[in-house]
Amino acid sequence: MNEAKDVVTMAxxxxxxxxxxxxxxxxxxxxxxxxxxxxEDGAQLSLASLxxxxxxxxxxxxxxxxxxxxFPGGNIGKLAVCGTxxxxxxxxxxxxxxxxxxxxxxxxxxxxxxxxxxxxxxTARDAGMAIVTGDTKVVQRxxxxxxxxxxxxxxxxxxxxxWSARAIKAGDKVIVSGTLGDHGAAILNLREKLGMDLGVESxxxxxxxxxxxxxxxxGIHALRDATRGGVNAILHEFSAASGFxxxxxxxxxxxxxxxxxxxxxxxxEPLNFANEGKVVAVVAAHAEEAVLMMMRSHPLGEDATTxxxxxxxxxxxxxxxxxxxxxxxxxxxxxxxxxC
Amino acid sequence: xxxxxxxxxxxxxKTLLEQLHQRAGLLPYTADKPLQIMEVCGGHTxxxxxxxxxxxxxxxxxxIHGPGCPVCVLPMGRIDACCEIAAHPEVxxxxxxxxxxxxxxxxxxxxxxERGADIRVVYSPLDGLRLARENPARQVVFFALGFETxxxxxxxxxxxxxxxxxxxxxxxxxxISLMPTLRSxxxxxDVRIDAFLAPGHVSxxxxxxxxxxxxxxxxxxxxxxxxxxxxxxxxxxxxxxxVGEASCKTENQYRRVVxxxxxxxxxxxxxxxxTLSGSxxxxxxxxxxxxxxxxxxxxxxxxxxxxxxxxAQPVADDPRSRCGEVLTGRCKPHQCPLFGTGCTPHNAFGxxxxxxxxxxxxxxxxxxxxxxxxxxxxxKQQQKVSQDE
Ligand code: SF4
Numbered sequence: 001m002n003e004a005k006d007v008v009t010m011a012x013x014x015x016x017x018x019x020x021x022x023x024x025x026x027x028x029x030x031x032x033x034x035x036x037x038x039x040e041d042g043a044q045l046s047l048a049s050l051x052x053x054x055x056x057x058x059x060x061x062x063x064x065x066x067x068x069x070x071f072p073g074g075n076i077g078k079l080a081v082c083g084t085x086x087x088x089x090x091x092x093x094x095x096x097x098x099x100x101x102x103x104x105x106x107x108x109x110x111x112x113x114x115x116x117x118x119x120x121x122x123t124a125r126d127a128g129m130a131i132v133t134g135d136t137k138v139v140q141r142x143x144x145x146x147x148x149x150x151x152x153x154x155x156x157x158x159x160x161x162x163w164s165a166r167a168i169k170a171g172d173k174v175i176v177s178g179t180l181g182d183h184g185a186a187i188l189n190l191r192e193k194l195g196m197d198l199g200v201e202s203x204x205x206x207x208x209x210x211x212x213x214x215x216x217x218x219g220i221h222a223l224r225d226a227t228r229g230g231v232n233a234i235l236h237e238f239s240a241a242s243g244f245x246x247x248x249x250x251x252x253x254x255x256x257x258x259x260x261x262x263x264x265x266x267x268x269e270p271l272n273f274a275n276e277g278k279v280v281a282v283v284a285a286h287a288e289e290a291v292l293m294m295m296r297s298h299p300l301g302e303d304a305t306t307x308x309x310x311x312x313x314x315x316x317x318x319x320x321x322x323x324x325x326x327x328x329x330x331x332x333x334x335x336x337x338x339x340c
Numbered sequence: 341x342x343x344x345x346x347x348x349x350x351x352x353x354k355t356l357l358e359q360l361h362q363r364a365g366l367l368p369y370t371a372d373k374p375l376q377i378m379e380v381c382g383g384h385t386x387x388x389x390x391x392x393x394x395x396x397x398x399x400x401x402x403x404i405h406g407p408g409c410p411v412c413v414l415p416m417g418r419i420d421a422c423c424e425i426a427a428h429p430e431v432x433x434x435x436x437x438x439x440x441x442x443x444x445x446x447x448x449x450x451x452x453x454e455r456g457a458d459i460r461v462v463y464s465p466l467d468g469l470r471l472a473r474e475n476p477a478r479q480v481v482f483f484a485l486g487f488e489t490x491x492x493x494x495x496x497x498x499x500x501x502x503x504x505x506x507x508x509x510x511x512x513x514x515x516i517s518l519m520p521t522l523r524s525x526x527x528x529x530d531v532r533i534d535a536f537l538a539p540g541h542v543s544x545x546x547x548x549x550x551x552x553x554x555x556x557x558x559x560x561x562x563x564x565x566x567x568x569x570x571x572x573x574x575x576x577x578x579x580x581x582x583v584g585e586a587s588c589k590t591e592n593q594y595r596r597v598v599x600x601x602x603x604x605x606x607x608x609x610x611x612x613x614x615t616l617s618g619s620x621x622x623x624x625x626x627x628x629x630x631x632x633x634x635x636x637x638x639x640x641x642x643x644x645x646x647x648x649x650x651x652a653q654p655v656a657d658d659p660r661s662r663c664g665e666v667l668t669g670r671c672k673p674h675q676c677p678l679f680g681t682g683c684t685p686h687n688a689f690g691x692x693x694x695x696x697x698x699x700x701x702x703x704x705x706x707x708x709x710x711x712x713x714x715x716x717x718x719x720k721q722q723q724k725v726s727q728d729e
Contacts, residue, residue: 192461267386320390320391321348321350322348322396324391324393324396325392326389326390326706327706332685
């Protein structure tokens with residue numbers, strides 16, 4: 001199965017011997033943990049150990065259909081683990097268990113699947129999570145684009161944590177944990193074959209270790225990871241949920257020069273670009289310094305910075321370089337590069 | 341970032357603005373009857389709104405958003421023709437991204453793609469050429485769009501295709517020429533444009549000479565301007581100085597990019613491949629004489645209209661739409677009865693709402709909430725005060 005010519009076939013999804021082999025040799029070997037090894041239909045998790053960690057169960061799911069499947073800084077498998085882990089982490093939970101469902105296109109090379117699964121397993125393990133149950137389906141060539149992955153995850157939220165966009169108040173500070181748009185730019189460059197030497201990798205990472213210490217701080221109101229739709233989308237979500245507005249300062253936005261260059265060239269805004277390893281936090285003004293210090297003490301948050309404030313006026317605004325403030329709107333669909 | 345930040349420096353902008361306020365105060369223009377400066381190019385319109393330049397200007401000056409966005413002025417019927425060509429099963433239809441969502445009578449190219457047409461977004465016609473080489477059994481069509489800015493690369497692509505004797509590559513030529521449009525604008529009755537900011541990108545190719553008729557025949561000053569905020573502020577200052585000194589010439593602010601003669605090599609390639617041909621329909625402006633571009637006889641074999649003869653599809657604009665008036669500075673986007681109701685960026689009716697470069701789209705994106713106050717002249721003053729605070 002290590003030969004390049006070995007590919008996913010319809011037999012791998014048949015429920016028969018080929019499928020068993022795939023599960024045994026690939027998934028079980030890579031994910032290897034006591035829950036999965038029980039080989040029951042569902043993972044059996046101890047309630048006692050869950051409730052020892054907190055009062056609330058956090059439960060989330062997401063599907064990953066990214067093109068290209070491999071990119072600088074990761075692949076679809078790592079993304080599937082990070083994305084779901086981060087959704088749990090921003091709700092204040094410690095991510096614990098993941099499920100994963102694969103939809104494979106007939107003809108997908110098994111070596112590539114192996115690489116994806118290995119990185120998934122390693123990412124989960126490094127972040128202290130276990131992939132405890134899963135599912136594999138194979139569809140005919142053309143019915144899916146190479147590989148789709150769905151992951152669901154559960155984690156436990158400690159009693160004292162109560163982060164929610166509804167807790168946001170006017171005067172709060174808006175903080176991002178690092179540079180914007182690295183993932184979006186890396187993917188766009190590859191997907192559109194722009195061939196630019198960006199030197200920028202996807203920021204794809206499990207943020208839980210950076211977020212966990214924040215739970216001890218008083219004054220954190222809401223946290224989100226800024227994935228699709230970028231920071232702009234999160235600001236709009238925060239504004240809609242809280243009824244307040246947000247005004248951010250263009251000059252404060254941390255953006256890598258290469259990402260900015262790409263955006264300038266194509267007429268796109270880094271604020272709308274996807275990130276896979278960045279959080280946006282809204283915190284009480286008195287907590288700002290402590291949050292920044294705590295984030296910056298972790299490698300994933302070393303570029304953390306305040307980008308704006310929550311305002312009474314319920315609009316999302318950007319104060320530009322020249323001091324003029326304009327309203328930020330959400331693009332209707334994915335922004336397209338301009339020609340003129 | 342090098343080459344960008346130095347053209348956005350707030351301190352320098354402040355200095356330029358002070359000079360501008362001082363100079364403009366000496367002119368016989370008022371907030372009610374301001375000096376109207378047309379920025380011809382959609383790129384400039386975008387920068388004005390993005391950086392809020394209009395809010396920083398003295399009240400005696402006003403920007404009029406011109407017709408210089410090739411997507412905005414694309415007639416609906418042409419999109420229908422694109423969809424018709426793209427629907428041929430052997431065709432791979434290549435387009436720039438921003439033409440993808442322009443609505444035709446029967447939907448946009450994006451919708452045609454959803455219905456199964458093989459439509460690909462490319463960043464250069466050369467990508468189309470590559471697709472043609474890689475897919476010898478398919479017909480690759482490039483939707484060639486744009487002013488003098490994008491014509492040279494289309495021309496070079498066709499020269500290459502001809503050298504390689506490619507028979508499965510063609511273009512749907514929608515290139516247009518800027519100068520006839522400016523002439524047509526200026527020839528209209530009751531158009532009161534006092535001065536022009538000319539687009540840097542087009543000028544990089546054409547050079548300064550083609551603009552001279554604007555000074556000589558119509559007596560309007562013109563400055564070729566770059567796209568960064570400081571470029572534009574400096575260009576406006578140059579215009580205001582010209583007006584103050586009652587002079588009228590073509591000046592080049594964008595010297596770091598625009599040579600006086602333009603790009604001679606590009607001009608040569610364009611002359612070999614393209615020819616100005618008859619009148620062309622512009623969305624929002626109607627027919628404009630000698631503004632259309634077609635292929636010379638040596639390159640006619642790359643004309644997709646010869647291969648597929650798409651139906652001519654004239655589509656009349658809604659009589660309520662005021663696109664033409666917005667383009668000529670006779671009214672502001674929000675004064676059009678369709679603005680924000682029948683015509684929004686998600687469901688564009690008129691030319692200027694279609695592309696993000698269009699005046700109505702920019703107004704909608706950046707000014708929707710404030711549209712009503714913005715029409716009041718004292719608004720600029722208020723903004724100015726709050727800006728200084
Ligand atoms: S709102 Fe629409 S119809 Fe009215 S002028 Fe603008 S683009 Fe034309």
